Amino acid sequence: MQEQTTAKINHLEKHKTRPDFFDKSKPGQAEALEKLLTENPHIQICDEIIGQLAELIKCRNAQITYTSQSLNDAVIKYISGGDTSHIGTWVYYPWSFRLVHILHKEDFIELRTSRNNYKITLAERNTLSTKKIGVIGLSVGQSVSVTLAMERGFGQLRIADYDILELSNYNRIRTPLHNLGLLKTVSVAREIAEIDPYLDVVCFHDGITEENMDSFFTGDGKLDLLIDESDGLDIKILARLKARSLGIPVVQEASDRGMVDIERFDLEPDRPLLHGLVGDINIDILKSLKTNEDKIPYMLQIVGLHTVSERTKASMLEIGETITTWPQLASAVTLGGGITADVSRKILLDEFHKSGRFHVDMDEIFCDPVSSEKTVLKQNTLTPLTKEWIHNFLKTNFKKDTAEMTASESEIETLINAVLLAPSAGNTQPWKWALYNGIFYLFHDRSSSVSFMDHNNFIAQIALGTAIETFSLESKRMGFQPNIDLFPAGESENLVATISIKRSGVEMDECDINLANEIGARYTNRNKGNKKPLPSDVENDLKNCIGHSDDLSITLVDNQEDMMFIANTIALADRIRLMHKEGHPDFFVKEMRWTKEQAEKERDGLDIRTAGFGPLDVAGLHMASYPAVISLLRSWNKGAGLGKLSKKLIASSTALGILSFTGQDTVVKYINSGRAIQRLWLLLNHKNWGMQPMLSPIAIWHRVNYGKGEGLSQEDIEEMKDQQAEFNRKFLDENREPVFIFRIFEAEKHEVRSLRKPLTELFFRL
Template sequence: MTLERRVLDLLEDPSAIPPWRPELFDLAVDGADRALEALLESGRVAVVSNTLGAQLEELLATRDAAAKLSPAELAARTKAHLGPRSLFEYGTWVFFPWSRRLVHVLPELEYRELRHARNQYKITSDEQEILARKAIGIVGLSVGGATAVTLAQEGVGRVFRLADFDHLSMSNMNRLRCSVHSIGVPKVVIAAREMFEIDPYLDIALWPHGLTEENVDEFLVGSRPIDVLVEECDDLFIKLHVRERAKAHQIPVVMDTNERGMLDVERFDLEPDRPLLHGLLHGVSARDVKHLTMREKVPYVLRILAQDKFSPRLIPSLVEINETIKSWPQLAEGVTLGAGIITNVTRRILLDQFRGQGRYFVDLDDIVGEGNLVPLAPPGPIDAPFSPLTVEEPELRLPDARGEPTAEDVRRIVAHGLMAPSGGNTQPWRFVARGPVIRCYVDTSRPPTLLDFERGATHLSHGAAAFNMELAARAAGLDCHVATFPDPRDPDLVCEVSLLPASRRHDPPPLAAFIGRRVTNRKLGPYSPLEATVIEALHAAAADDEARLQLVTDPDALAELGRILGIGDRVRMLNQRMHGEMMDALRWTPAEEEIRDGIGLAQLELPLDDLAGMRAARQWSNIRFLRAIHGGGAFENPSRRALVSSSALGLLTIPGVGPGSYFRGGRTLQRVWLTATSLGIAFQPMAVTGYLWTRVERGGEGLDAEEIHTLSGLRRRFAQFFEIVPDTAEIMIFRLGRAGPPTARSLRRQVDEMLQFEE
């Protein structure tokens, strides 16, 4: 036998449809083992691929992504998952006759779960299940072929109907991803093979002779109507006729034209009377164009394009059809872009996330143009926090010989008051001085946040500021008297601080020296137990004003409390109002730091990955979806890490729940905080969850039922570590530890901004 004859004997029959459907063997089904054995004995199998063990391990690891399972743990879970079945018997053996490969894959549901795992959360599991029940018809397998494969990759649709009469030619390979051995193979077969190699469980039917007037309804409706028609054929008659029938069956149509990224969407499902192709061929039916020549169709094609602006080489190309070129020119870049656009829009239509219709452009020549550069941040280190500005500690000096307080004394005393803590560093104070009497008001130009229930946190800050002012006055040799809420008619007047000449000489209070050193320190250090003397000093500092300090120091308890407070942080981050209030409180640039309130990024002490995440989370649009899928677990991590490295978690409480209780609690908090500072103990408020509990338990609005349910569960867990007493103000939850000095500290507005003198 000659070499030529041997080659010719191996040629495929060009008139036959080559194999395109895989053969599946599920060994749990009776007779499947014998069928697989017969296949192996037939000699048709050339290559066997069995990576099922790795697939199963990846599936189990994906299901528990946070666990970071070791190889031994994965092996144990794999064994438990298989149960009495062997790995060989599990899943499905798939034979692809065109490549003679036998491949072992997971069962259908697990196969799709793992294959779509990297779609999360651009496509959720619930959305993926909806998409798996959809049917899509595709006519024309150039852009349509790339689209079919992209849809299969993304898991958009499970039932597919593919129609194209054409076979692959070499000139098609400028835009179709095929090998030379596929020349002469029907385009529907090429597409189906590639789709099945992505997902052998798909349900695909072929119309290898294309659509006709006789079979179009079977294609569109068949045993069940398709949900979307992707129309990408070149034949003008079929382009119109298939639309006429899709309109009759109320099936939406999507088309990409490979011209400036032009996309047409016709929602015959939403608007059954909508004219074909947006009315651009008004009065023209499919029959009117059925027998036109290629050149005679050009005016209709141009009318469909219906635009003043064409890509620079389209019109010359149309003029040259049947002169120097045979057909409509298309490029691979346009086919690839079109496949992505159609897949995106089809997915959103199927999920009822897009109800638009009409014409859209994704013109890369326009979008990626020389004048369309996107402004970028100036070059610099990756998310390195900017250099913190310094806080000038106000100076204290003894009054003159007469002992009468001066305006400068008032200014210095108020400056020390401004060094007090406030939630989000809002500095919610306004001071009005008349002689030696300083009135402290709520700054009502700053509306209360959701965390500041009934302005409890604001009153707390006033108490801390008043305590600072008392210390500063006595350190300056003055006496000081504080009257709380002196005018019942004016609830915004929180207290009056009266400065008096000292009745006798006394030593400056020791804590006064630490007013300027007190700072929120979010730095983490290694766990270090607190000495008994430190704990005793902190309890003593809290003993005044009937306050009570509870401390938890057990490392296991601290770890659990970190989990509790971390979930509270997530609730805050996923609440739109609190998210906005938090982002407004952060200072993102050096220029914003100059405002001298809020919290600078450097003060957060975040590692670079968390800092980058914070920037990404700044816009609510980036967070809304996380809320919808109950995600956001990463927002719990900072509190978890902080508590694991802490020496103690404290809860400071005081009897009563009114403004006066929070004011007294603020005084006590400042005394405890200054004491910790004097002992070299790092102090960080962890107040978010506690303030939310206050809102939940005292009838505050602004939280939905799910948030309240979550917070109530956290409250019960928290109560296992701290005694919760009714009618008691929980002033502050805070952590204590040993750490280096903070990278930066909160800035304060200037005294002259906050203090007004009256005659």
């Protein structure tokens, strides 16, 4: 029983935030104080009442210049020979076993705030002493609360936080180490009590909940101001809904770039929450968010993805990699405390009436002049192939080549429209088609395939192969037999192939019929998979359908350990690409289409709506799109998070496929690889399986192996060489080279498809 009682007492003491007061001039209190000291001889006593009296006298007689002797005489006169122990109040802090002798309340307040005059007048101080302020969240909120207390900017302060002090909080919260494990509410209330024990501080140790919200906002009188520094997104919204319904203004300081939000619900009762940034957000969704990764997209929606500092953007890309949450600095938190206290005072004194978002950005105010780092695309010096150029080329080189055209105008249009649906990395569509003297000509428009990732145009050559295979399958489906001649003018020319067609009575085999029927339905699925096992018949069909070249081979990898090795390889290559001075703008400017309007206007590139990205992925891409962010990651030797998305996608996949060929690379091998890739893709689409290319390591290896690693750091070159050696050892026979990696999975289908440029831009009747 005694142990239980002791435990209960200890628990109560642990949460005690108000000191005990003893006024020895009142009956019984001198005895009570004596008893306390007798029973607790270890109590430390601080009795500086004489010094306080001397200060009070000087404060009240500012026109007099006192000497030490005259001031001492004035104190003796003030005491009138009485016992100084009976002057003022004795304040006992049980959590620290300290007893402090201070002036009575009115004298104490007068003296403690005397250095505020006339920044804050007596009348203003009296007005502030009637105000009730609520503070939710006590990281930045601790600095705000203590600053408000130091200025005596309130009559009652209600503080709410459910969290305890942990060592990692000590980079920004000023509190002694012996407070570790203590509730933040308790720590803040005690700190305020040790500055001014006469202040009224009410603690909500469970934070703000739907159950205690009424008590927080209206218990013992309605709040005059709410200061929101909480991490809980649902609480941010619920608290604002409550504040708006009660006409209570809200202030929030984000500590990044000194950002302050002011919402004058007292003056604008219909004002949208958080300036309308969150729209009609679902509270239930916000309640379900548990991890920082879950919260980040919504936090960025609130603080402004494009207005947070570059260091914050870069830091957020490291969450889950090298840090666990977004960073905050003591300097920013302290500044935020001062700004918020200042704004609060102005609102409560009816001196400031605006709503909006404001910044006090120290990095902009105190900085050396620097040129802002901008995304700069490598100049493309190649001119797009025009109808006139193609016509002149064909008249000069192929004027005598003719073939009978037996296809109708509508059949030609149907055929070319199908061919233009062929896939290309980044949806670059690096082709121009022409029909001249009854023969179809396929040109490589090199101006469309200038890219850091496409060294020597090998990726464009793969795309041209997919176009040729699409032409072959679609023409056969329509009852024609294609005759394909590769590089009739030599491999160095833009002309890739000539194709003549004639009507044929030859029936397509069932496999090709199935593939041709998928041309219009094929697309890149970038959703997460469900890890459903791949049936053996699909494996066999994949290996049997590639055709066209005996040296092409497909390897399927479904062992989780091996798949994660490949995932790490792809993630490394993604990181190298996105942190490269050319690879970065290639992806974020040339390839990405960030809005529906941009996608419909350009009709090429990667429409972000087709990417299957979740809110966190989209937020991460936006943050990584800033060159200054990448520059910071590069200087920190970080950025592993740039490959996180690929890892997540592969972890959800059924298998990975590797297409390889024997010996050294040639243009024809890449063309044939492209033809095989299109067949694989159409087959998987027919079998209701998703396929997504994962080309980044192939592209980097090609630059390393055939371009001497041009533009890459020696460290990146060596790391990618090591990865390729291990990759080849694990998955390929000797003398084979990987040309294509792709993931296989079952997943929901996309409703949005990548767009293609109009037929009139890519096909010319000459």
